[in-house]
Amino acid sequence: KNEVEQSPQNLTAQEGEFITINCSYSVGISALHWLQQHPGGGIVSLFMLSSGKKKHGRLIATINIQEKHSSLHITASHPRDSAVYICAALNSNSGYALNFGKGTSLLVTP
Amino acid sequence: DSGVTQTPKHLITATGQRVTLRCSPRSGDLSVYWYQQSLDQGLQFLIQYYNGEERAKGNILERFSAQQFPDLHSELNLSSLELGDSALYFCASSETEYTQYFGPGTRLTVL
Numbered sequence: 001k002n003e004v005e006q007s008p009q010n011l012t013a014q015e016g017e018f019i020t021i022n023c024s025y026s027v028g029i030s031a032l033h034w035l036q037q038h039p040g041g042g043i044v045s046l047f048m049l050s051s052g053k054k055k056h057g058r059l060i061a062t063i064n065i066q067e068k069h070s071s072l073h074i075t076a077s078h079p080r081d082s083a084v085y086i087c088a089a090l091n092s093n094s095g096y097a098l099n100f101g102k103g104t105s106l107l108v109t110p
Numbered sequence: 111d112s113g114v115t116q117t118p119k120h121l122i123t124a125t126g127q128r129v130t131l132r133c134s135p136r137s138g139d140l141s142v143y144w145y146q147q148s149l150d151q152g153l154q155f156l157i158q159y160y161n162g163e164e165r166a167k168g169n170i171l172e173r174f175s176a177q178q179f180p181d182l183h184s185e186l187n188l189s190s191l192e193l194g195d196s197a198l199y200f201c202a203s204s205e206t207e208y209t210q211y212f213g214p215g216t217r218l219t220v221l
Binding site: 035045097099101102103 | 112143145152153154155158166168198200209210211212214215217
């Protein structure tokens with residue numbers, strides 16, 4: 001069983017919609033990453049969170065340490081947001097390596 | 111551009127062969143992580159090196175090995191390759207224990 005669970009697995013939205021992707025984890029973590037992977041394969045780190053909330057442009061990430069849950073929100077979604085979004089838990093017990101969720105494949109249509 | 115470079119970009123080889131993947135971390139980053147992304151398993155941590163020493167091991171097969179050299183570049187060696195080893199291999203580097211910067215990946219195809 002994966003220690004990091006994401007939902008939904010696939011998501012289709014219309015341009016302009018507000019999008020939420022959820023991530024739950026089952027182990028104690030030092031921090032949680034949200035990553036974006038475009039069809040070309042490259043991975044970009046969007047956020048690293050250890051508490052509270054972070055905002056970057058139209059992207060907002062929140063984390064609730066007590067509930068072991070994080071969300072990634074995209075406001076005013078755009079077709080260029082289409083990508084796979086992956087949450088990854090940073091486990092200090094494993095040399096700070098990342099433990100990944102399966103990813104959420106997002107398609108934003110015009 | 112993350113500042114992490116990986117070579118080669120693509121690699122096609124046959125079963126039973128051995129290949130070496132190379133990663134150059136961002137300037138000043140002492141940690142290098144190797145990850146494998148396959149269609150069925152998703153992204154998985156393989157191994158981490160910190161300043162030349164192995165720091166943590168994940169789901170790395172015995173046929174795979176890695177090392178980090180004094181100039182901090184790292185190599186991942188994959189031997190006795192099987193069809194199932196076909197995957198994207200990413201390395202990432204970090205200065206602190208929190209932020210990781212990913213390379214563009216090496217796509218390995220085993221025929």
